[in-house]
Amino acid sequence: MPERVGIVGGGIVGVALARALAARGDEVTVLEKEGRLAEHQTGHNSGVVHAGLYYAPGSLKATLCAAGRASIREFCEQKGLPYRQVGKLVVAVDESEVAALDEIERRSIENRVPDLARIDDVQQLRDIEPHVAGIAAVHSPHTAVVDYSTITEAMAQDVRADGGRILLGHEVTAMTVEGGKIRVSTPVSDHVFDRVVVCAGLQSDVVARFVGADPSPKILPFRGEYWELASERTDLVNGMIYPVPDPRFPFLGVHFTRGVYDNVHVGPNAVPALAREGYRWLTISPRDTWESLRWPGAPSLAKKHWRMGIDEISGSLIKPLYFRKAQRFVPELRMSDLTHKAGAGVRAQAWGRGGELLDDFAVDQVGPVTLLRNAPSPAATSSIAIADYVIEHYLSSAAA
Ligand SMILES: Cc1cc2nc3c(=O)[nH]c(=O)nc-3n(C[C@H](O)[C@H](O)[C@H](O)COP(=O)(O)OP(=O)(O)OC[C@H]3O[C@@H](n4cnc5c(N)ncnc54)[C@H](O)[C@@H]3O)c2cc1C
Structure with a gap:
C-alpha cells in the first residue's frame, strides 16, 4: 500500500x-x-564516481559503491548527462608507501574493481600519466567524473x-x-x-x-579546499592522480582530478571546520565549535590526529605547503600553476563517543x-x- x-x-x-x-x-x-x-x-x-578501491571488502561502502557506480552511469546515459571515464592512478612515490598500496590492490581485487592493473614499471606509469612521479601504482581505468x-x-x-x-x-x-x-x-x-x-x-x-x-x-565537519590548475597547464594531468591514503585517516589525501568540464582541480585537504557549513576559515559557528570541543571523543581524536591536524591546517593557511604536497606527484608543477582557490566542501564525518571514526x-x-x-x-x-x-x-x- x-x-x-x-x-x-x-x-x-x-x-x-x-x-x-x-x-x-x-x-x-x-x-x-x-x-x-x-x-x-x-x-x-x-x-x-569511485570504482571501490579503498573500502573494506563486504562493507556497505564496498557493496553499495559497486552497485551505485553502475546505476549512476546508467542514469547519466539515460538522461544524456556527462559521464567521463578519465581513469585513476593511485601512486606510491617511495618505498614507504608500497605496503599500503599493496593493501589497496588487495581490497580492489576483492571488491572486483573492473580492469584494475598493478603497475611497477615507471615507463608504464608515464604512459598513463606522462608527468607523474612514482615507483608503483594501481590503475583503475573506469573511475569516472560527473556533475553531481x-x-x-x-x-x-x-x-x-x-x-x-x-x-x-x-x-x-x-x-x-x-x-x-x-x-x-x-x-x-x-x-x-x-x-x-x-x-x-x-x-x-x-x-x-x-x-x-x-x-x-556525532558529525564533526572537515573542510576540504581545492585549488584550480591554470588552464594552460591542465595537460600535466590526463585523468586522476591520487596519493596512497593514510589508513589511519578517513580522507583520501590531496589529489589531481580532471573534472567533467575539463578543468583540473587539486585537493581537497582536510581541516576541522569551525561551522558545519563553514566553507571558509571566517565562517565560524560558536555553537558548532563548542559542541565539537566538548564531545567526549574530542580529546582522544585530537591525541590520535594532532600531527595530521597541524599539517593540514598549515597547508590550508600557507600555499607553499599545500603546493609541496601536490608537487610530490607532479614535479613539473609550479606554484603559479595553482591559480586560485576553487571552492571548498565540508565533509559530514561521523565519530563515536570514544573518538572512534x-x-x-x-x-x-x-x-x-x-x-x-x-x-x-x-x-x-x-x-x-x-x-x-x-x-x-x-x-x-x-x-x-
Ligand atoms: C570535499 C568533498 C569531496 C567529496 N568527493 C566525493 C567524490 O568524489 N565522490 C563521492 O562519491 N563522494 C564524494 N564526497 C561525498 C559526497 O559528496 C557525500 O557523501 C554526498 O553528497 C552525501 O549526500 P547527502 O545527500 O547525504 O548529503 P548532502 O548533500 O550534504 O545533503 C544534505 C541536505 O540536507 C539538508 N538539510 C540539513 N538539515 C536540514 C533540515 N533540518 N531541514 C531540511 N533540510 C536539511 C541540507 O541543506 C542538504 O541539502 C565528497 C564530499 C566532500 C565534502
Whole structure:
C-alpha cells in the first residue's frame, strides 16, 4: 500500500531515495532547508564516481559503491548527462608507501574493481600519466567524473514527474511521533507522514536528536579546499592522480582530478571546520565549535590526529605547503600553476563517543523514522544503491 513518506534533506541521497519511492507509487515529500537542491556536500565535492578501491571488502561502502557506480552511469546515459571515464592512478612515490598500496590492490581485487592493473614499471606509469612521479601504482581505468548537482536536479525531475513534491526553503525544526505517524514542522509548514527518512548530511545528528536518537555518532565537519590548475597547464594531468591514503585517516589525501568540464582541480585537504557549513576559515559557528570541543571523543581524536591536524591546517593557511604536497606527484608543477582557490566542501564525518571514526555507511531507526547517520564519500557514487538498500531494509513491508 502506498505510504506518505517525508524525506529531510535534498542532497543526492535524499533525492535518489525520493525518486525510488515515487517510482513505486509512494506519496513523497522532500523538505530541503536551502533555496536549491545539492547546496552542501553534493554540490561541493570532487565529482568522482569511485570504482571501490579503498573500502573494506563486504562493507556497505564496498557493496553499495559497486552497485551505485553502475546505476549512476546508467542514469547519466539515460538522461544524456556527462559521464567521463578519465581513469585513476593511485601512486606510491617511495618505498614507504608500497605496503599500503599493496593493501589497496588487495581490497580492489576483492571488491572486483573492473580492469584494475598493478603497475611497477615507471615507463608504464608515464604512459598513463606522462608527468607523474612514482615507483608503483594501481590503475583503475573506469573511475569516472560527473556533475553531481546536475544529476540531483535530473533525479528531482523524475520525482516531480511521478507526483512527488520537493519543497525548498523548508527547514525541519521539529519532529514528533504521534499515534504511529510523524508530525514534521518547518517554520512555514506542518506535515504528517507515515514514515520519515532523514538524509541531512552535515546536520544528520542534529535532526536525529529531534526524535530522541542517541547523540552518538556525532558529525564533526572537515573542510576540504581545492585549488584550480591554470588552464594552460591542465595537460600535466590526463585523468586522476591520487596519493596512497593514510589508513589511519578517513580522507583520501590531496589529489589531481580532471573534472567533467575539463578543468583540473587539486585537493581537497582536510581541516576541522569551525561551522558545519563553514566553507571558509571566517565562517565560524560558536555553537558548532563548542559542541565539537566538548564531545567526549574530542580529546582522544585530537591525541590520535594532532600531527595530521597541524599539517593540514598549515597547508590550508600557507600555499607553499599545500603546493609541496601536490608537487610530490607532479614535479613539473609550479606554484603559479595553482591559480586560485576553487571552492571548498565540508565533509559530514561521523565519530563515536570514544573518538572512534565511523568508517562505514550507517543507518539507524527510531520508530517510523529512519536516520542516515553516516553517508560520507563514496555516498554520491552510491546514492542510487543507498536508496535501494534503505527501501529494502527499512521501508519495505517485509522490513516494517
Ligand atoms: C570535499 C568533498 C569531496 C567529496 N568527493 C566525493 C567524490 O568524489 N565522490 C563521492 O562519491 N563522494 C564524494 N564526497 C561525498 C559526497 O559528496 C557525500 O557523501 C554526498 O553528497 C552525501 O549526500 P547527502 O545527500 O547525504 O548529503 P548532502 O548533500 O550534504 O545533503 C544534505 C541536505 O540536507 C539538508 N538539510 C540539513 N538539515 C536540514 C533540515 N533540518 N531541514 C531540511 N533540510 C536539511 C541540507 O541543506 C542538504 O541539502 C565528497 C564530499 C566532500 C565534502
